[in-house]
Amino acid sequence: MSTPARHPRTSSRPLPATALRRRFVAAALAATFTIGVASGCTVSGAIIDLPNSCGPAQNTKSASTDAGAADKPADPGLPAQALTPSGPIQQPTAPGTTTMTSPFGPRWGTAHNGTDFAGPVGTPIYAALDGNVAAAGATGEGPGVGFENWVVIDSVVDNRPVSTVYGHMWPDGIHVKPGQSVKAGDHIADIGNAGGSTGPHLHFEYYEGGKMQGGTAVDPMTKLGGASAPSGQVAGGPSSNIDLVAASKPVDCGKGFGSAGGGDLKPGSVPPEFEEWFRKAGSLCPQISPALLAADTKAESGFRAVVSPAGAKGYTQFMDPTWVVYGKDDDGNGTTSQGDVGDAVMAQGRYFCEIARQVDGWIADGSVTGDPLSLYIASYNAGEFAIKNAGGMPSGGDYTSETQPYVQRVLSFIPEFEQPGARGEFTPSNGGGSDVVDAAREYLGAPYVWGGGGAGGPTGGGFDCSGLTQYAYARATAGKNMLPRTSEEQWTVGTEIPMSEAKPGDLVFGAWESTGPGHVGIYAGDGQMVHAPTTGDVVKQAPVQADMRARRM
Template identity: 55%
Template structure:
């Protein structure tokens, strides 16, 4: 079977994005390249990546193209033997539609779907070894609303709070919240997150009046930040649970009919009053027909994909204290290619990280501590602790050789770690490997 290059878009964009982040170029060049990557769509992926490379300074074009070619070839070689015929066929392109915010006309970025995200078993690993294989499992359809340099990394930052907000009531699950946040603002957060034409803010697209009611300081950082991650996700969870309870009561009273979760999502978009006035799914008005109904269908349709995607991420600990900051620093680079010798306290270099480059960066970003560069020398810093006492932010060492450990990772909790495994792989979350030892640096 042949592998359509568009199917490898996640790997291709990760490679190009990693090179952009690691190259020594003026900010305006990096900004232009980033904007191009963020606007890709699978059907035109090849041309868009080519355009991006052509926009780079002349000395950077050949290395960038090589990075793309290497990742694409490695992904194709790994995928082809393991997938059934037709498994990589791209789905029909979805019709774009404007997302929405609760109680106001929807607006915001249009949507496009990459074709697939692939989950794999933990590969062989090593700081200095370039051997090892990865078994590719059944592809999981992706449901990202738009591209970014590290879409999985962005979602991973939300995952602990999606888990917490998705446990507030029985009717609202993490995958529902993830699908809703994809539709609302593409997981974009922080001061640069787009504001809708009607004034809706942050990744949850909260109108100021709604935020005044539901906005709370969920992560105990001293402020209720509508542009952050924790506070809006928890506010959305509470709002959706309240709507779900209200709509369920209306159904028991015979005032509305329909699937309770469908109606709850419609209420987040158009307001609970629209559900009550319509006796169910809002209908009749152009906004309801052209925006609310497609919005509900889009979220419900993408829930299964987000459930698969969140499965390995949902155990991430809530970022708390310095250990949580170490984890968060590393999680932001999920999907970045492994590069032997890559990375340092300043971030990726040469287009990616190796294992000790990732730990060096994450520890320094969170604490200001500068570690020695290799896994063997990092083993000499801090204090060894029993594995059953490891907590998020501790370093894990393995692949023991005569000179010491050949691999290092960051513990994230629940028996999982984040690491840069080996050549041909990417920064990923994996179960802690046997015979690893823990060391507390902080």
């Protein structure tokens, strides 16, 4: 070869120092969201004036060392204000601008203490409650770690201290300062992609007792259900203020992954042990699809855990230094290994998302030109800085003989794994019940995701039960018949009919509780329904459950 190999996972030659530094700084992709909490009642100049709760009001700096730079004292021009009870909570983003992509609870072997709302970089973030800014800026964890940058707002709700936390903004995307008084609906920041983030999103936390005061993180969705849009923001429709909220009584409150995309994989097109992981990894950021990851794995290893002559390992062919950055124990078996399908594919997804972030930025600033997808693939083979240095697709030497054919090979494999119509391409014929069934069937095989889906299609890689039904009706009727978001709310629409009279397109409800149905599906005829059953399962056609009742929309 006339030029050195540049493959960041297969080359036996050292990576350029700049690339190595970048990748190790980017260890955020393997980090967890762990932020220290401080004792006491006041932080960063924010005064909590609550009799019988935290003691006398103070204006002292938090003793927490973990909060680091976020615990900067307020600017002299921003004197701390005593907290007064907040008005009603509002959504932290405007309707239609973000999608709930990862809920509160266990995730990837650690505690996910908030809810993620994915949206483009620069999407406005609004204060959810009235209060004082307790922290704004760097968390002190260092570049690429945790939130990296955040805003913490202390408030009073029901005569108790609470904090709302907003994470992952870029430094220039924070518009408030410690000590500043804010109102619910104030524009406080913009969505970024800093710290331990696989894609641009707002990480939103709600702490009862206060974040810095040793309080308890609670599921934000229990507070945001039914919350109004931020002040001054126009909702997209009568139910838009609940689009961020999952069905409140699903069959199983499972956990989702990333953003829309998991349903794009053609069912049965990959070895069974890979399917779940391609769906999850292909949902981490909007630029990367499960079909791309499957095509790339086929090109790299043919779905075999192999070791290349250069020392690249596993199904997705990582060199050890790069694996240190992107590899995690995603399958939860106690080891992090290139030979574990889940670990390998999730690392592949994280690396591709970081590539996409870099390449998209270069395209935006004009330093790189070309087809983004082709450049992502070329970067996976040759390294991002080969693309940066070339200003686009590199050529000459190994780039011409290895990288360019590699790109074409991966692109040619993608249709083999891509699910036709999985990006919402279904076209209704007459808006009738058969169209509702057909729209739902377009996503057979897409994973169940708690809170997933809505009128626009899958989110978090899939659907929950009422997200699927809302999508199917919206799609079949070209948006004219917009169902509410939850199964209980959908039960209030239309007219109940005997199950014996159900026709394709009617909704069928089950899992009954005192508050109403906890599950909903779409009747498909002959005693069958199309539904998103439960965590670990996929959208499927199955027999109607015994306790179900029918409703015609």
